[in-house]
Amino acid sequence: MTRPPQHDITQLLAEWRDGNQSALDELYPLVYDELHRLARRYMSRERKGHTLQTTALINEAYVRLVDQKNVHWANRSHFFAISAQIMRRILIDHARRNAYAKRGGGAQQVSLEEVAAITPNLSRELLRLDEALKSLAEMDPRRGQVVELRYFGGLNNEEIAGVLNISANTVTRDWNMARAWLYQQLSETTAN
């Protein structure tokens, strides 16, 4: 994969910030590829341990993609906002492909390895959450965004406050309400 010239991304971010929506369409695949590639690398041999820290990953993508000499503070928060969206899509795409993949019919017995411990349940849970989040965003776009930024983007409340230009307290309140509602939606459709 060839890496896009840095100024393009910086430029596109600036355009998007200034209200050019088509800039987002161009930005999206560039960031998608980079994030996907990084996520895979994080999960492979270079990064052991078992967690995938989204913020670290997005930060790394940001440093790689965006021209550091020409940084505008708002670029970073905008970059995080779309990265959250993209991370969500990457994970949901994977979940969708995995959810119904036949796994030898023995998903309930597990053996000795991590890999065997990955059941389609995880994917289905994620897909259900995604669906519920879509419904939430229809009723209440801002709360939907708070969840996206925090859960998929790995941002903390202060960062989210910065991106959405609201107070951190409002973020906390939004999060409480959104999480309760999502929990309710999911517990109504889940057995466990």
Added chain:
Amino acid sequence: MNPERWQQISRIFKSAVSLDPEARNSYVAGQCGSDDSLRAEVEKLIASHQQASEQDFIGGMAAEAAAPLLIIEDEAGPPQRTLNNGQQFGSYVILDALGAGGMGEVYLARDTRLDRTVALKILPRDISTDNKRMQRFRQEAKVASSLNQPNILTVFEFGEVGGLTFLATEFVDGETLRDHLRRKKKLKLVDILDINIQVLAALDAAHEASIVHRDIKPENVMIRRRDHVVKVLDFGLAKVTEKRISNGGEESEAATAFKTAPGIIMGTINYMSPEQAQAGATDQRTDIWSTGVMLYEMVSGKMPFSGVTSSHTIVQILEKDPSPLSKDVPAELERIVLKAMAKDPDERYQTAKDMMIDLRRLKKKLEVQAEIDRTSSPSTERVAIVADRPPMVRGNKRLVFVLVTSMVLVTAAIFAVNIWRSSRQHPAVVTPVPASIEERTLTYWITVQKYKDGKPYQPPFPLAAEINFEASYQIRVHVSSPQTGHLYIFNEGPPTESKQTEFVVVFPSTTANNNSSLIDAGQVVQIPEKTWLEFDKQEGVETLWLVFSKDAVPELETARQYATPKTKNLISDAAQNRVVQNFLSTQSVSKPAYEKGKELSTLKIAGKLLVYPVKLEHH
């Protein structure tokens, strides 16, 4: 929900959650006025809020939770199989694939000589071709197996067929502790202690025989579904694979050498002891450390040492003190955990037995405490069996349940008799319930009959609570109460897109309990009475609504009249279905306390009415 309604709920919710529980109720009541449905929705959301924070729902990050998806898809591709179902492999016949990973593939197989079901693990070729390592592994597996300790997975045979080295072990029908944690989100403290005590019992026996596990982690601990007995897997395997990597020379540091097939991260380094991380000499105390890490994780929901990269994690293991456990955790438990995770092996528990004794003592203390807290509740002593009546006829194509009039199995009866027997050994002490305290108690359990290729296999077994059922399982649900009262059971199918929810009256009916909702204290209601429930092809969640009330419930009494043999107990009237639905959704807001025992689940609620949905998910 329309946006105005949502805003209204959101406004009340926002202020309500910032108030303490008492002020909250009156605030919500005041804000909602006479709008009962608004109040119900707000209260439901507040309850969800509490549960979501208790369980730390979506508290982590999506990528963290979903990371395994990225590995499996991108790096591993679809799992590969060396053997196919039905294939003969030595004296084994392959029944199914159970899993695959770096330590080989695992199959469910039938040993044709002894006619028993086993788990068959095929070791990767590069391990099995190293004679020296194989010999040592064989030696360790043999010794571990000869221990014959109930918490150690029994190894039956170690051999070779057509150049493939295999290990035949006892087949455990259950899940790994990792899956268990994932599914349960939060475990009860006594259950956590119980699991760790069993792990330590396994380690104690192994250590006595000078065998060190070296890879204790939730993936290597299985919990048997039937009785929650813990089995520790893979004694002797860790060292073999560890060696394999360092011989391969791919890794710069031995400490991160937990690799399997190219690109797949097999294990995790989070449970590794400081001496392992430094690739130093290890002994049995490394297992004590790992058990401590596991215990910490189970109690707090977090790994004590977890960095962005493996190097960060290792630095933490070597240098960082784990963050203190929450205030609700007994101080004694924190002391035990920290002692197990002392950086210097000399400062740790020196034997698994010592740690086990401390955990046992703590468990006992907690149980005594719980018993004291519970003294006012009545005891369940008498269990009677309902005489079998003609089978209930139902079967609507939309519904997932189809009754099968196959064999009549006596398990449930045997099971009930066993309860009765054990109760006879302890003379019944009936504590009268004080008139001033209204309480409803209901117990239930599920009996599962597994099917394979259309035939029942393995004896039916009881489950305390619902699991994710396989489509081929047939089940029965049993309900009982130590109190007399009115029982109603409704079945609600998985949600359909357009149609309004329709309910099937499962209990009572013309064929169940003589069409009376009144049941006696100790009466066991079995659903279905003579046959079994079978799942439909369509996947989903089937809900069995249990309603247990001191007094007859007029709405439900009326609604169930609409369920007739002609309509196969399906309530065909839309208005009546709405009545039932309203009743269930509003009354299920106050959730009964749920307690899962070894053999049955107990529901308890203060008041005259208990409503609980038993969710039967199947795939």
